[in-house]
Amino acid sequence: MTHHPREESAADRWARFRPIVTGDDYVESLRGRGVEVWLFGERIDEPVDHPIIRPSINALKMTYDLAIEDPDLATAHSDLIDAPVNRFLHIVGSPDDLVMKNRMQRRMGQLTGTCFQRCAGLDTISVLHSITFDIDAKHGTPYHQRYLEFMRHAQRNNIILGAGMTDPKGDRSKRPHEQADPDMFLHVTKRTEAGVYVTGAKAHMTGGLNSHWICVMPTMNMGEADRDFAIVGLVPGDAAGITYIYGRQSCDTRALEKGDIDQGNARFGGQEVLVVFDNVFIPYEHVLMDGEYEFAQEMVTRFTAYHRASYVCKTGLGDVMVGAAAQVADYNGAEAASHIKDKLVEMTHLNETIYSSAIASSHEAKPLASGIYMNDAMLANVCKHNVTRFPYEISRLAQDLAGGVMVTMPSDADFRHETVGPILAKYMKGKHNVPVEYRQRILRLIENMTLGRNAVGYLTESLHGAGSPQAQRIQILRGMEVETKKGLARDLAGIAEDTQS
Numbered sequence: 001m002t003h004h005p006r007e008e009s010a011a012d013r014w015a016r017f018r019p020i021v022t023g024d025d026y027v028e029s030l031r032g033r034g035v036e037v038w039l040f041g042e043r044i045d046e047p048v049d050h051p052i053i054r055p056s057i058n059a060l061k062m063t064y065d066l067a068i069e070d071p072d073l074a075t076a077h078s079d080l081i082d083a084p085v086n087r088f089l090h091i092v093g094s095p096d097d098l099v100m101k102n103r104m105q106r107r108m109g110q111l112t113g114t115c116f117q118r119c120a121g122l123d124t125i126s127v128l129h130s131i132t133f134d135i136d137a138k139h140g141t142p143y144h145q146r147y148l149e150f151m152r153h154a155q156r157n158n159i160i161l162g163a164g165m166t167d168p169k170g171d172r173s174k175r176p177h178e179q180a181d182p183d184m185f186l187h188v189t190k191r192t193e194a195g196v197y198v199t200g201a202k203a204h205m206t207g208g209l210n211s212h213w214i215c216v217m218p219t220m221n222m223g224e225a226d227r228d229f230a231i232v233g234l235v236p237g238d239a240a241g242i243t244y245i246y247g248r249q250s251c252d253t254r255a256l257e258k259g260d261i262d263q264g265n266a267r268f269g270g271q272e273v274l275v276v277f278d279n280v281f282i283p284y285e286h287v288l289m290d291g292e293y294e295f296a297q298e299m300v301t302r303f304t305a306y307h308r309a310s311y312v313c314k315t316g317l318g319d320v321m322v323g324a325a326a327q328v329a330d331y332n333g334a335e336a337a338s339h340i341k342d343k344l345v346e347m348t349h350l351n352e353t354i355y356s357s358a359i360a361s362s363h364e365a366k367p368l369a370s371g372i373y374m375n376d377a378m379l380a381n382v383c384k385h386n387v388t389r390f391p392y393e394i395s396r397l398a399q400d401l402a403g404g405v406m407v408t409m410p411s412d413a414d415f416r417h418e419t420v421g422p423i424l425a426k427y428m429k430g431k432h433n434v435p436v437e438y439r440q441r442i443l444r445l446i447e448n449m450t451l452g453r454n455a456v457g458y459l460t461e462s463l464h465g466a467g468s469p470q471a472q473r474i475q476i477l478r479g480m481e482v483e484t485k486k487g488l489a490r491d492l493a494g495i496a497e498d499t500q501s
């Protein structure tokens with residue numbers, strides 16, 4: 001169980017952090033936290049060393065390693081602490097900051113082939129800057145200064161923030177206060193002189209267990225009766241009262257097998273956890289909204305403007321898919337066929353279409369009252385809507401080029417067996433000069449990203465993460481200015497009258 005008392009002060013919570021510099025420092029920072037983690041019906045003593053969990057930690061580790069290897073791409077100067085910081089903790093001060101963020105996200109996708117879990121936290125940092133500023137302007141609250149103080153600590157310690165937005169939501173037709181069980185949406189259960197207690201859960205949290213801090217925040221618009229659900233708070237991942245229940249991923253138990261081939265991508269994976277909060281304490285210094293329900297909708301809208309463009313990361317995974325498809329065609333001896341080249345062009349066209357909408361959204365960013373820049377919301381929604389579809393088509397084409405053997409290939413244990421191994425070495429070969437193991441590995445990678453563990457990050461996260469497709473269509477409907485466009489059409493058609501008004 002966690003070692004910490006329930007009602008801790010903000011200072012005590014920060015006192016246990018030391019600045020993280022390298023990827024190895026990051027891995028060490030997760031050890032010995034005493035967090036309560038459940039996987040396959042068992043309590044996990046040390047998640048860091050668990051073979052199913054470790055690939056997800058490796059993916060986040062890469063965000064630290066890249067900052068050292070390529071500081072121009074993965075760090076930025078912070079005016080807040082007057083020092084360079086990891087770009088995943090940088091407060092965006094210009095459209096160029098957002099463009100650089102997108103480039104870094106694509107690079108991270110290329111390097112890991114999975115969800116590297118740090119974008120939702122980064123986008124939370126961005127949205128909190130302007131929302132706290134706007135709430136203070138209306139209500140005279142001290143949230144923005146609290147936020148800036150939190151960010152000074154966060155940047156100096158180089159921590160990871162997880163984004164706890166999505167509640168379990170129970171009956172989707174009911175508001176938070178209308179649910180049969182109030183815990184379906186995280187809410188305040190008690191207020192003391194020092195802070196608030198919250199109960200509920202946050203679902204599907206990307207990298208939740210790998211994060212040092214979690215931001216809990218509303219997932220939808222709220223009304224007066226939902227006041228206790230309109231809470232934004234920052235909680236260390238090892239606070240008393242938090243339980244993590246690890247999400248299964250397709251083919252996850254392959255990580256428990258011998259050898260690294262059948263895993264497809266043995267080094268890197270994503271992570272989603274159900275994070276349960278049982279009367280978890282948040283000191284007021286770390287409370288950034290408490291009852292200002294009228295800002296919940298705007299907070300979600302701004303978060304999605306940032307986060308839907310962050311799905312540009314999938315173009316990095318798309319680059320891996322194009323490469324894997326081209327490579328398997330080489331191994332099969334089919335690379336010269338015109339339809340193969342055409343399919344690679346189609347995959348690239350889809351992938352670059354996603355990239356275009358994200359980069360355009362960042363270039364078109366506009367400043368908010370707090371001074372921070374926000375992505376163009378229409379183009380961010382178009383980016384995410386492209387992402388709900390195009391990775392599926394890219395995957396279909398990669399599977400086409402891979403051939404049926406991608407799903408009928410025997411296990412690596414058979415390839416290594418003294419009796420059947422030589423048979424497989426003979427019949428599983430493509431081009432004579434390509435070792436059969438190379439073909440095995442590339443086929444398993446395509447399987448991993450389209451049907452296995454990393455299909456979570458490449459496909460289903462692309463569909464539902466940052467909101468299911470309909471959520472983008474609602475935003476596109478709101479922003480499409482159809483009346484203005486009807487006016488343009490009437491002008492050119494020579495119609496003077498607007499019969500609508």
Ligand SMILES: Cc1cc2nc3c(=O)[nH]c(=O)nc-3n(C[C@H](O)[C@H](O)[C@H](O)COP(=O)(O)OP(=O)(O)OC[C@H]3O[C@@H](n4cnc5c(N)ncnc54)[C@H](O)[C@@H]3O)c2cc1C
Pocket residue numbers: 120163164165166167168169172173202203204205206207272456457460461464465466467468469470471
């Ligand atoms: C891999 C992955 C990672 C994620 N990471 C994070 C994370 O880090 N942090 C976080 O906060 N969230 C995260 N999410 C959650 C994500 O934002 C949600 O999955 C998304 O908002 C959809 O919510 P849901 O999964 O509850 O789907 P549901 O609400 O169950 O939706 C299912 C379907 O029902 C429709 N629907 C739902 N409600 C209504 C309604 N009232 N009226 C009409 N139709 C409705 C939807 O449009 C959809 O088609 C992640 C999700 C995934 C899959």
